[in-house]
Every structure is written in C-alpha cells, then in structure tokens.
Amino acid sequence: MSVQPATSSLPLTRRTRFGEIGLRGICGAAVVILVVVIAMLIWEVAHGAWLSFSTFGLGFITSTDWNVVTNQFGALYLLEGTLLTSVFALIIAVPTAIAIGLFLSELAPRVLRTPVGLMVELLAAIPSVILGLWGIVVLGPFVATEVEPWLNQHLGFIPLFSGYPSNAGVLPACLILTIMMIPIIASISRELFNSVPSELKQGALALGATRWEVMRQIAIPQVSGGLIAAVMLGFARAIGEAIAVAQVIGSHNASPFGSIFKPAATMASWIATQFNGTATDLQRSSLYYLAVILLVISLVTNIAAQLIVNRFRKRIGGRA
C-alpha cells in the first residue's frame, strides 16, 4: 500500500469491481427477466382460461360441443384429433428417424455424413406455413386421388380407413406432422449413436457380428433412454404444431376416429383457426383453455424428456 501510489490503485480497483458487479448484474437481470416472462406466460394463459374453467370445469375435456349459439364448449374431439395425428405421425416417424440416425452415424461413407445430415436438418428448417401450403396444393390432392382409394380398398374394413377420399382431412395432417417430426428425432438419435463408445461397436464386429447386429444389440440398447427422450421431444413438437395442421386438416369439430379421410381438428389448429373470429368471451376463454391444456402437455413432456436426458448423460459421462 505504501509502495504503490494510492491515486492509481484505488480508482482502478473500484472501477474493476464495478465492472465485475455490473456484468454479473446485467447477466443476472437477463436471467431474472427470462424467468419472469415464463411466469407471466403461464399466468396470462391461465388467467384467460379462467372464465371457461369456472363455467365448464374439467367437464370441458369430456364434452364434444363447440357451439357458439348455445355457448357450450368442449375439447374432446380436439383432444382426440391431437392425439390421433401425433400418435399416427410417431408410428411412421420413429422407425424412419432412428433408421436415418443409424445411417448417418454407422453406415454412410464419411464424405456423405455432413451433406446428408444437413439435408435432413433442412427439412426441419422449412417454415411450417410453407409445408402447409405444399400440403394443400400438392400432398392433399395426391393423398385424395392415390393413397386414400388404395387404403379404402385394402383396409376399408377398418372404420378408420373407410369413407370417401377428400383433399383436406386427418391423413394429410398426419403426414405433414410425420415430415416435421423426422428431422427432430433423426438428428438427436444421430448424436446419440455417435456417443456410443466405438470400442463397444468394434468389439462386437471383431466377434463376428454384422453391422446390423451391432446397431440392434449394441448401439440401440446403449442409448435407449436418449431415444425415448428424442421421441418425446418429437411428440411435443407435433401436438403443438398449429399452422400446417390448420391448413390441411379441414378444421371441423368432429371425431377423427370416424375416418381419417374426413376433416377434423387438433387443439393447436383449432386455436389458429378460431382465435381471430371469436363471437363471445366464453368462446375466447375456451380457446385459452385449450392453450392451457397444450401448455401442460408440452411442459410435462419436455420436463420428462429432460430428466431422462440428464440421467442418461450422467450414465454416459460416468462410463467415459
């Protein structure tokens, strides 16, 4: 203290301490605002749904009405539409996406991995409204003239696949959701398969296993937890997709289980098509109620996926 000139050291420490606290403070404030925004989001949506919730209670979920004249609103058909389209999309997307993940991590020649992986990711980059436009003009008519007559002819004994073909309906919505889900699950599963220690794979190969046996018996079981999380993230994406579904599904409050050729609606697509033309406060509040249900499902799915991933990371980290 006596050696250093006090004039230069004191302001400097004060200034640096100020900078230290300042930067930390600004960054911390950004985090606080992030948390506040999420709290506001939850509060705002719940607040908007309150009128509908106090009128219909939980019976909203089991009621099928959506009648502006009698002011009766219920979400059952929309819930069915959301679940049917998402599950249908999962059934096609999960095996396809995992196969793509395996191809990109185990099979593809090294020069092809980056470009093919990039193309799969670009599929996720196409705006959903453009996918929906393509769905209306190209996919819908194709499904109506080619796919649905074929399904009706061969699987028509199942009610789901019977009825007259139509351009707008549940089936094109399922296919659009499949297209959206595949890149999400594929790129996560590629990362997962890449994380499997190569000693394990090579050990199995050395023992005479074929490449497929390595994938099925080593790679997939190693990362099964992560794969489940990837599937859940894809599912969360599908139930929340509003625009592309609204464009192709025909927007009709009807049960999708009658026939997947007919128009129906999902909760998200129903909000998109109804929100700007609400006639009564109760109707708008019921749309908020749908948003609450969507929010709850997506938050629960995401948290569960996150927990699985974290546990999985720890396991992998512990081994390595």
Place this chain on the structure above:
Amino acid sequence: MSSVVTSPFGSPSRRSRRRKMVGRMMEALCTLAALAAMAVLILVVYAVFRRGASALNLNLVTEVPSTDAYGNTTGGIKNSIIGTVIITGIATLIAVPFGILIAIFNAEFASRRTADAIRLVLNLLAGVPTIVVGVFIFGLLVVGHGYSAYAAAVALSIVMVPIIARSTEEVLALVPAQLREGGMALGATRARTVVTIILPTAVGGMVTATILAIARAAGETAPILLTCSIFANQVTLDPRQAMGSLPMTIYLDAEQPSQYAQHQAWAAALILMAFVLVAAIAGRLLSLRSRRRIEQTR
C-alpha cells in the same frame, strides 16, 4: 473348420448367411429412410421453386396488394417483404442481447446447479408451442392496443431467445480454459476476461446462433397470426401499427380461391424459403467452421 470356430452369434453356416442377409436388408432400409427424407425435402423445395418462380416477377416485389374493380386480388407483396424484415429485425434486436447475456451468466457466473436449472428453463421455453406464445402475447400486448408489429416482434423474440442462448452457451463452453486462465493470470477480473478475451473468441459462434434463430423466426406463423394478422395493403414503417408479413401472406392467400392469390402465396413462399434455407445452410456451415477454429486454438 466350421465346427471349430464358435461365434457367440451362431455357427457360420446357413444361419450366418441368413444373418448377413438380414443385415444387408436392414442396412438397405436405413439407407432408404435417409433417401426418403431427402426426397421429401427435394419434393417440397422443387414444388416451391417451380410454382414460385413462375409467379415471381418484378411487379410482385415492387407493388403493394390491391383489389381491382371486380374484387379480385392484384398487385404485389412489397408490404409483406418489408414487414417481415422489420418484425424479424426488431425481434432480433430484443432476443440477441437477452440470449447472449443469459448464456454468459450460465457459462461464466452461475454455479453448476443454477446453470442446470436455467438450461431446463430455456428448454421449457423452447418447448412451448408457438401458438401458445401467440396467445400469451395477444393477452399481454394486443388486448386493448390492437395488432402491432412490435407485438409480433416480441412474440418472435420469445421463440428466438432459447435458440440463441443455448447455442451461444455451447460456443462459450468450447473456449479453451487456457485463454481464460491466461486472462486471470494477467490480473484481469472475471468480467474483463469475459469481455476482452472470451467474447471475441466466441463471436463467430454467436453470429451463427443469431443467423439460425433468424432463420427460424422469419418463417414462424403462429405467433404472428394472433398478434399481427390484419394489416393494411400498404407499406408501414411504424412498428406500433400492424404490418403484413410473408408467413401471414402465405397463410391467408393459400386459403383464397382466387388464382392470383395462389400465385402470390407461392411467390411469397419462394422468397421466404430461399431466405430461410440460405440462412440455415450458412448458419450451419459457419458453426462447423467456427467450432473447428476454436478447437484449433486449443
């Protein structure tokens, strides 16, 4: 010889031939799946290019939409192009500082447990359906004020923040510890090290994170549908007013029976898709490059 070699996967005989065949078949199926995904991408991109290119002309980008004496849509989509630039621009101005500050806090200041919690919150925000974000901003900024560009921008910024924050944090984590320790050893404070050493090293990564977030936000429709979907047929620069946007134009025009509106929708789709794909490709290639560069400094 075949009786001597015992493989845990069965004796090499008819069984092994079958195993090989099954293996080939499954490999072919995996390849087929990748080809199918690429085929869908090519189909969509081709459809948009073919239909969009035939609809696109100079008038379309230099004129605003209008209605002729018979009530048919004519004119162009100039207002939507400018609107998308403004809305996405404001959203970027909001989201970039937030995203980067959150990432810095996570990477440099937060304890491990806090960082995990914040990461969870970011992932949750990223998982909120965009239509719900639209409902939220409708209740917060539209009720009582009407549709506006800034409401749409705020909604888009909520979509962008988690993208920017997560990828910036990843890049910050890649900055070699030696650089950080070097700064500290020279007597710099943590804040000074962050500002003068870590951020300049990671700036490339932050730029690519921003590009990817913009690519995502420019095409988002659901938040705009509930915050800025009714707009005048003219160019507005005032963010307090509603403006047209490319996603909204595609969504609204696609539902119109008029041939011309369909043309406009495809032209708007072409412009939007070209921008989004170029940004997405550029962002990904840049991120590969900047990662490699940071790794080289190790």
